[in-house]
Each structure stands twice: as structure tokens, then as C-alpha cells.
Amino acid sequence: MNDILKAGSCDVAIIGGGPAGISAAIELKKLGIDRIIVLERECEAGGIPRHCGHPPFGIREYGRILSGPAYAKKIVADSSLLGVEIALRTSVVSVGQGGLLSIICPDGATELRAKRVLLATGTRETPRSARFVSGGRPMGIYNTGALQSMVYLKNTIPFKRPIVVGTEIVSFSALFTCKKAGIQPVAMLEEKSSPTVRWPISLAAKFFAVPLHLDSHITKIIGHDRVTSVRFGNGHGSEKEIECDGVLFTGKFIPESSLARMGHIDIESGTGIPIVDQYGRCSDRTYYVAGNIAHHSAEVAGKCWRTGKTAAGWICKDLAGQLM
Amino acid sequence: MDNTQIEKMDNNSGASVLLADADVAIIGGGVVGCGVARRMAIEGASVVLIEKAADILDGASKGNSAILHTGFDAPPGSLEWKCVQDGHAEYLDICKSMKLPVLKTGALVTAWTEDEEERLQGVLEKGLENGVDDLRLLSRTEIHKMEPHLDSSVRAAISVPREYVIDPWSAPLAYLLQAVENDGKALFNAEVTGGDFDGSHWLLKTRRGKVRARYVVNCAGLYGDIVDHAALGNSEFVIKPRKGQFVVFDMAASKLINSIILPVPSERTKGIVLFPTIFGNMMVGPTAEEQDSRDDASVDKDVLNMLAEKAIKMLPALADIPVTATYAGIRPATERKEYRIIEDTERNWITLGGIRSTGLTSALGLGHHVHTLLSSMGASFEKREHVVTPTVPNLAEHLPRDCDEPGYGEVVCHCEMVTQREIEAVFAGKLPAGSLAGLKRRTRATMGRCQGFYCSARLAELTEGKFEIPLGVGDAHE
Ligand SMILES: Cc1cc2nc3c(=O)[nH]c(=O)nc-3n(C[C@H](O)[C@H](O)[C@H](O)COP(=O)(O)OP(=O)(O)OC[C@H]3O[C@@H](n4cnc5c(N)ncnc54)[C@H](O)[C@@H]3O)c2cc1C
Ligand SMILES: Cc1cc2nc3c(=O)[nH]c(=O)nc-3n(C[C@H](O)[C@H](O)[C@H](O)COP(=O)(O)OP(=O)(O)OC[C@H]3O[C@@H](n4cnc5c(N)ncnc54)[C@H](O)[C@@H]3O)c2cc1C
Numbered sequence: 001m002n003d004i005l006k007a008g009s010c011d012v013a014i015i016g017g018g019p020a021g022i023s024a025a026i027e028l029k030k031l032g033i034d035r036i037i038v039l040e041r042e043c044e045a046g047g048i049p050r051h052c053g054h055p056p057f058g059i060r061e062y063g064r065i066l067s068g069p070a071y072a073k074k075i076v077a078d079s080s081l082l083g084v085e086i087a088l089r090t091s092v093v094s095v096g097q098g099g100l101l102s103i104i105c106p107d108g109a110t111e112l113r114a115k116r117v118l119l120a121t122g123t124r125e126t127p128r129s130a131r132f133v134s135g136g137r138p139m140g141i142y143n144t145g146a147l148q149s150m151v152y153l154k155n156t157i158p159f160k161r162p163i164v165v166g167t168e169i170v171s172f173s174a175l176f177t178c179k180k181a182g183i184q185p186v187a188m189l190e191e192k193s194s195p196t197v198r199w200p201i202s203l204a205a206k207f208f209a210v211p212l213h214l215d216s217h218i219t220k221i222i223g224h225d226r227v228t229s230v231r232f233g234n235g236h237g238s239e240k241e242i243e244c245d246g247v248l249f250t251g252k253f254i255p256e257s258s259l260a261r262m263g264h265i266d267i268e269s270g271t272g273i274p275i276v277d278q279y280g281r282c283s284d285r286t287y288y289v290a291g292n293i294a295h296h297s298a299e300v301a302g303k304c305w306r307t308g309k310t311a312a313g314w315i316c317k318d319l320a321g322q323l324m
Numbered sequence: 325m326d327n328t329q330i331e332k333m334d335n336n337s338g339a340s341v342l343l344a345d346a347d348v349a350i351i352g353g354g355v356v357g358c359g360v361a362r363r364m365a366i367e368g369a370s371v372v373l374i375e376k377a378a379d380i381l382d383g384a385s386k387g388n389s390a391i392l393h394t395g396f397d398a399p400p401g402s403l404e405w406k407c408v409q410d411g412h413a414e415y416l417d418i419c420k421s422m423k424l425p426v427l428k429t430g431a432l433v434t435a436w437t438e439d440e441e442e443r444l445q446g447v448l449e450k451g452l453e454n455g456v457d458d459l460r461l462l463s464r465t466e467i468h469k470m471e472p473h474l475d476s477s478v479r480a481a482i483s484v485p486r487e488y489v490i491d492p493w494s495a496p497l498a499y500l501l502q503a504v505e506n507d508g509k510a511l512f513n514a515e516v517t518g519g520d521f522d523g524s525h526w527l528l529k530t531r532r533g534k535v536r537a538r539y540v541v542n543c544a545g546l547y548g549d550i551v552d553h554a555a556l557g558n559s560e561f562v563i564k565p566r567k568g569q570f571v572v573f574d575m576a577a578s579k580l581i582n583s584i585i586l587p588v589p590s591e592r593t594k595g596i597v598l599f600p601t602i603f604g605n606m607m608v609g610p611t612a613e614e615q616d617s618r619d620d621a622s623v624d625k626d627v628l629n630m631l632a633e634k635a636i637k638m639l640p641a642l643a644d645i646p647v648t649a650t651y652a653g654i655r656p657a658t659e660r661k662e663y664r665i666i667e668d669t670e671r672n673w674i675t676l677g678g679i680r681s682t683g684l685t686s687a688l689g690l691g692h693h694v695h696t697l698l699s700s701m702g703a704s705f706e707k708r709e710h711v712v713t714p715t716v717p718n719l720a721e722h723l724p725r726d727c728d729e730p731g732y733g734e735v736v737c738h739c740e741m742v743t744q745r746e747i748e749a750v751f752a753g754k755l756p757a758g759s760l761a762g763l764k765r766r767t768r769a770t771m772g773r774c775q776g777f778y779c780s781a782r783l784a785e786l787t788e789g790k791f792e793i794p795l796g797v798g799d800a801h802e
């Protein structure tokens with residue numbers, strides 16, 4: 001077990017080793033706050049970029065174009081040069097009053113008391129279940145995050161001819177991943193009458209030869225073991241059925257704020273985003289947020305990086321007694 | 325040689341091979357079949373359970389409300405009532421030694437309209453008649469004290485202290501495991517397609533080979549009538565599948581209720597219930613929808629919306645809680661409401677049909693009932709002197725989980741805190757998971773808020789080569 005975890009106390013605990021968390025850690029070190037730790041539940045730090053095997057990452061931070069995994073490696077390496085400690089395989093399972101964290105790691109369960117805590121746990125896509133989509137529950141139904149980690153981390157694919165639902169930026173990213181992995185989506189569906197992001201999606205759909213259906217929502221997912229087809233309609237009674245072997249639900253991001261929700265920290269009704277003041281402080285003022293947990297949609301890594309840095313600045317001032 | 329080894333070898337042979345020769349063959353690995361297998365193994369019979377799917381719990385038993393009923397609302401004096409009461413008592417007897425969890429929630433039968441309030445008295449009387457003597461009529465103040473988040477429009481309620489919540493998947497797994505540990509056998513991917521009785525023994529035909537047995541117990545649930553037709557040439561009942569849909573709310577909702585919130589039951593159904601799960605969630609359901617298909621457990625957007633709205637009406641604070649999952653289960657109902665127990669004493673055959681909406685509770689009671697019926701058919705077994713009692717890993721949220729014990733490797737499913745060690749153990753055990761669904765039911769993996777967003781990739785890797793229907797369908801680079 002890491003020294004800080006053994007000691008059970010620190011100045012700042014950062015939950016989440018993605019771009020936002022790492023950037024905050026680097027900035028805190030630079031500002032001279034030494035007793036800090038990044039708590040990351042995965043076996044590797046870096047967050048979502050670890051499995052976004054495509055550019056462009058790093059333009060804001062490094063002025064060059066990197067792929068997601070290269071970017072993830074680079075931010076982790078940079079932080080380690082500054083002496084940032086990242087405790088891997090370390091899950092924060094609950095947050096308590098005044099910065100008391102319950103932690104589970106392979107060495108055992110433990111508690112950490114931090115003077116300040118930064119929640120940098122990111123965001124995820126809304127799964128099929130929470131969208132109330134009709135039909136069976138066969139295999140082959142995924143989010144982009146799962147698809148990308150399968151493709152880029154494990155070199156495997158969950159389907160070959162899926163239907164892609166959604167037209168956000170991440171949907172574009174999903175088309176890219178499909179192309180790279182040899183997956184040919186058979187259709188792209190959007191409930192609204194125009195795509196969420198306009199030019200890249202229509203362009204991408206054309207480029208990847210994926211027919212884009214607007215005004216379309218799934219009326220039934222069909223299949224016993226695996227998905228075999230999907231029925232969709234335009235709400236005016238006309239229905240189509242397309243054969244496919246999977247459904248990829250993209251976007252509709254929800255912040256990974258369950259620690260706050262399960263704990264004592266106020267969240268915005270509806271979005272689930274922790275409520276913060278002008279310094280990014282939560283209702284329990286020992287807690288701060290940075291990165292995609294604080295956003296309605298998934299912002300790019302560069303922006304999350306910046307918010308991590310900003311949060312570090314406020315935390316530093318706060319620890320010095322300079323915040324009200 | 326253990327059972328899994330035998331199975332793997334069998335897999336390569338033709339359909340004429342003899343897979344097993346036992347005293348009692350049990351058709352169907354739903355909760356009822358597992359309960360019967362356990363009882364008969366304990367009573368000293370050699371048992372073989374034959375399941376058509378790759379794992380147990382592929383039918384009605386995969387999607388229920390997980391309530392351990394007291395039988396307070398069962399038809400008085402019925403076999404269902406008896407088996408529910410026996411099952412309830414035996415579950416509480418064995419749960420400690422088998423490490424099966426119980427959440428002692430109690431239930432409230434709640435009345436929301438004048439008419440329902442009037443019917444409460446009848447519920448109370450029926451409960452007393454059924455020997456459930458701890459029912460109590462609660463005042464509104466008492467209800468509010470017990471369930472402060474419940475909408476204030478609730479008019480009255482009856483408390484049923486011994487209605488509990490259990491783990492609907494670990495229980496049957498434990499039952500079958502106990503049968504297997506006591507020299508029983510389980511065959512998977514072995515649909516029974518017919519059979520012949522020679523006056524003393526059955527020779528059952530399955531997709532994988534034959535099974536010889538002196539007695540057969542048909543526990544095929546949703547296919548009970550079809551199996552009777554195939555083997556006996558006729559069936560005394562017709563399965564009328566009745567679907568029930570559910571909405572599962574985020575774990576944050578579990579703070580909002582303590583008990584199972586039941587409606588006043590009607591003749592046809594127990595109605596839509598709001599209840600905590602043993603996994604730390606809160607659920608609403610099930611509906612009762614007649615349908616033709618025996619295996620189409622589709623969910624429907626409008627129905628799910630209706631359920632969520634209904635739940636929010638009863639528990640307004642739910643409006644702010646996200647939905648984690650949705651699913652449906654199918655009850656093996658028949659054209660009549662009672663259990664359909666068929667004894668063909670000439671042909672050593674018993675059918676446990678139409679175990680519609682209380683089978684999770686009554687399975688252990690049905691085990692005893694089968695033992696009694698077989699004895700009256702002349703079967704006699706020497707009760708085991710030494711009964712092996714296996715335990716199952718705990719999945720209940722309120723008890724220590726695998727991740728609380730150091731050395732688990734890594735957490736694979738973060739939402740449900742499922743460890744690598746737990747997943748590996750599933751494949752090392754005597755009843756390894758045969759499908760992804762089976763793995764989920766043994767561990768909770770992917771059942772949480774993200775529904776596989778974070779862990780699908782790692783699961784694909786950990787389960788490679790284990791399932792007939794794998795997560796990955798090819799390599800990522802062409
Ligand atoms: C599918 C998908 C594709 C995307 N594609 C792109 C793209 O192509 N380009 C781009 O710029 N952005 C992309 N994004 C946006 C992406 O979210 C950001 O790039 C960036 O990763 C956000 O940084 P973050 O630090 O806020 O969160 P994340 O990168 O998500 O990092 C959060 C970290 O917190 C950890 N964590 C969470 N909960 C706990 C806990 N309880 N205990 C311990 N650790 C915890 C997680 O394991 C994770 O490592 C994508 C997002 C998604 C979801
Ligand atoms: C929505 C819902 C809610 C419920 N809530 C509760 C509750 O809260 N408490 C409670 O006690 N009960 C509850 N129940 C009832 C309970 O789930 C059922 O009574 C029980 O699952 C019936 O089990 P079974 O073993 O008879 O049937 P099944 O589970 O259908 O098992 C039959 C098995 O036989 C196999 N099979 C079929 N044909 C063949 C063949 N030819 N050869 C080999 N194998 C075959 C199937 O694959 C299946 O695995 C609920 C049920 C539903 C649907």
C-alpha cells in the first residue's frame with residue numbers, strides 16, 4: 001500500500017486519474033502542495049483517452065497531435081516526473097463529511113482523510129436500459145466507451161454490422177473506431193430532425209457509407225442470443241426493419257457523480273452534476289470538481305485538462321486560507 | 325472425474341450415448357428443478373438434472389421479484405400455500421449454513437383508494453386463516469414513521485413482518501450445487517425431446533444423449549406442457565405465459581424505502597410492487613401481460629414509463645433517481661391459477677406445472693412434496709448419513725463482499741464491485757457459468773449503473789473461450 005494510504009491522511013486526494021485529475025495533480029505539485037494522491041480504480045491511469053485510439057489529443061497541452069493512448073501515457077509520465085503518486089486499482093467507494101474517503105484496494109479496505117478532495121471521475125454514456133428502448137435484451141448492445149475499450153485495449157469486436165444511435169461528437173468517434181476495427185455500421189439513427197453536431201456527422205456518415213436516418217427512434221430490438229434486427233419508426237406510423245448484429249448507443253452523457261449522489265454532496269436535479277460555487281466547490285466545501293463530471297456533455301480532453309489546472313489553483317488558495 | 329469433465333467428454337459423442345443413469349431425473353434447471361434436485365439428493369436418491377440451456381435459470385426463474393413470501397395471501401389450504409410456507413421456513417433454516425442472504429425488510433400491503441382500504445380487512449382475515457398471525461393494521465402515522473418517503477396519499481396499510489428479500493440467483497445455484505456435491509449430476513445443453521417408459525425405467529432422449537432413470541420429475545416451467553406431451557403423449561394443462569416487466573432504480577434509491585411496498589392483491593395478480601433488492605437497488609414491477617411467446621422477455625417503452633411513473637407517485641423522491649436497468653420475466657401461468665401437479669403413478673412421472681408466481685419461495689417446499697409423492701409411488705431411498713453442505717459466494721450488498729477481502733487482483737466491474745478473483749472462481753467451481761447471463765447472475769457483473777460501459781472489454785478478455793456465445797465476435801483489425 002502506498003505511503004499516503006498507509007498514513008491515512010493527506011492534503012489533497014484526487015479521485016480519478018484521467019486528464020482532469022492528472023492535470024490537477026501536476027498543478028498542485030507545481031504550486032508546492034506535496035501531500036497529494038491520485039486515486040484511480042483502473043489498473044492504468046489516463047482515463048478515457050487510454051481507449052480512444054485516434055487523434056487529436058494534446059493540442060492544447062502539448063501543441064502537438066497525439067493519439068488518445070499516447071496522450072494518456074504522456075500525461076501519466078509527466079506527472080510521475082513531478083513526483084505525483086497515483087494509487088492504481090484503488091476504488092473510492094464512498095465519500096463522507098469533511099473529506100473522509102472509504103477506499104477499497106487489493107491490499108484491503110481503508111480510509112483516507114483529505115483536507116480537500118477533487119472529484120475528477122469523468123462521464124459516461126446513457127446505457128440502453130435507462131433510455132427505455134423497447135425489445136429484447138440479446139447480446140450486442142453497447143456504448144461507445146465499451147466498444148472503444150474492446151477495440152483499442154483488447155483487440156476484439158462485439159459486432160460486425162451494428163446500428164449506431166445518436167449523432168453527437170462521440171458518435172463520430174464511434175464511426176472512426178468502427179472503420180478502424182473493420183466494423184461496418186448499417187445505419188445511424190437520430191431521434192431529432194437534424195443531427196446534434198452538424199457537419200462532421202453528415203460528412204462522416206457519408207464518408208463511412210453509413211445511411212443516416214433522422215426523425216428515427218428504435219421501436220424494437222429483436223434477437224434471442226444476439227441482436228438480429230432492429231425496427232425503427234419516425235413516430236408517424238411508418239416503420240422499417242434493418243438486419244444488424246448489434247446496437248451502439250452513443251452519447252447522452254451523464255456525469256459519473258454517483259459518489260456524490262450516494263453521499264452527502266448536493267447534485268443538480270436532472271443532470272446529476274454536483275452543485276458548485278464560483279470556485280468549483282461543492283456543497284461540502286472540502287470537495288471540488290473538475291473535468292467531465294462537471295459538464296453536461298463530454299468535453300474534449302484539453303478542456304478537462306484546463307479545468308483540472310484551474311481547480312488546483314483554487315484548492316491551493318483555499319488551503320492557504322485565501323478563499324471565503 | 326468431476327461432473328464438468330464428464331460433460332465435456334459427452335459433448336463430443338452422439339445422441340445415442342447414455343449420459344446418466346439415476347434414480348430420479350429432473351427436467352429443467354429453474355428454481356423448482358434445483359430445489360427438487362437438492363431435496364432428492366439429500367434423501368439419498370441419485371439425481372440428474374437435465375437443462376436445455378447452457379446454464380441454470382434460463383426460464384421463468386431468471387427474472388422475478390426475489391421476495392420470500394409468507395403465503396399470507398395464498399389460497400387457504402392449497403398446495404401452493406403449504407409449499408410456500410414450507411419453503412419460507414426451510415430457506416430460513418438453511419440460509420446460514422449455505423451462506424444465502426436474507427434482507428429482513430418486511431412488507432406493507434398499502435391501500436391508496438377507498439376501495440383498497442375496504443379490502444384490507446379481507447387481507448387481514450385471509451392472512452390469519454393462512455396461519456400468518458403477525459399481520460397488523462397500521463395507522464397513517466405508523467406508516468409514515470416506518471416509511472417517511474412514501475407519498476402521503478397512502479391511506480392505510482397492513483404490515484407483514486416476515487416477507488423478506490433474497491438473492492434470486494444464488495439460492496437456486498446453491499440448491500443445485502448441494503445436489504451435485506451429494507453425488508448428483510447436472511447436464512446442460514440437453515433439451516429433453518421425448519422418452520420411453522419400459523415398466524420400470526425411463527429412457528429420456530435429449531439433444532446430447534440418453535438419460536436412464538426410475539423416476540422423472542418434470543420441472544420444465546414455461547415448457548412444462550410441451551415436455552409432458554413429448555414424453556407422456558398428453559398434457560393436463562396449457563402454459564399461458566404471463567410477462568412481468570421491471571424497472572430497477574439506482575442504488576441511491578435504496579435510502580428511500582425500508583420495506584416491500586405491496587398493493588392490495590387481486591384475484592389475478594399480486595400487483596405492482598416497490599421493493600428493495602438484495603443487491604442494494606430499488607425496483608418497481610412486475611406487470612402481468614398475457615402473451616403467446618414463452619421466451620420473448622422484451623421490455624416495452626410505454627410500459628416502462630408507466631411503471632416509473634407509478635413508482636414516482638408512490639415515492640416522489642424517486643423522480644430524481646436515475647434508472648439502472650430494465651428487464652422482464654415470464655411466469656409459467658396456466659389456464660387455472662393453482663399449481664398443476666400431475667402424478668402418473670403408472671409411469672413413475674411427476675409434473676410440477678404452473679408454478680406461476682411463488683416458485684422462488686416454494687421450491688424447497690415443492691422438493692418435500694415430490695419426496696412425499698415419490699414415496700407414495702413406492703420409491704424408497706436411504707437418507708444420506710452425511711450430507712455435504714456447500715456455500716455460495718455472497719452477492720448481497722449489506723454483507724461483506726469479495727472485494728472486502730484483500731488479494732482479489734482487480735475490481736473488474738466497478739459499479740457492482742465485482743473482482744477478478746470472483747470471476748475466476750465462477751469458472752473453477754463445480755457449476756461453472758455457461759453463458760454471459762449466467763456469469764452476471766453469479767457475480768452481478770455489468771448489472772450496475774453503467775451497464776458494461778467500463779467493464780465489457782475486460783469481461784470479454786476474462787471469458788474468452790468460455791461461452792458458446794462469446795462477447796467478442798472477432799479481432800479488431802482486419
Ligand atoms: C466514449 C468516449 C469517447 C471520447 N472520445 C474523445 C475524444 O476522441 N477526444 C477527446 O478529446 N475527448 C473524448 N472524450 C471525452 C473524454 O471524456 C475526455 O477526453 C477526458 O477523458 C475527460 O477527462 P476526465 O479526467 O474528466 O475523465 P476521464 O478521462 O473519464 O477519467 C476519469 C477517471 O476516474 C476514474 N474513476 C472514476 N470513478 C472512480 C472512483 N470511484 N474511484 C477511483 N477512480 C475513479 C476512472 O477510472 C477514470 O480513469 C470521450 C469520452 C467518451 C466517454
Ligand atoms: C415477474 C415475476 C415475478 C416473480 N416474483 C416472485 C417472487 O417475488 N417470489 C417468488 O417466490 N416467486 C416469484 N416469481 C415466481 C417464480 O419466479 C416462478 O414460480 C419460478 O421461476 C418457476 O420456476 P420453474 O423452475 O418452474 O420454471 P423455469 O424457471 O421456467 O425453469 C424451467 C427450466 O426448464 C428448462 N427446460 C424447458 N424445457 C426443457 C426441456 N425440454 N428439456 C430440458 N430443460 C428444459 C428451461 O430452460 C428452464 O431453465 C415471479 C415470477 C415472475 C415471472
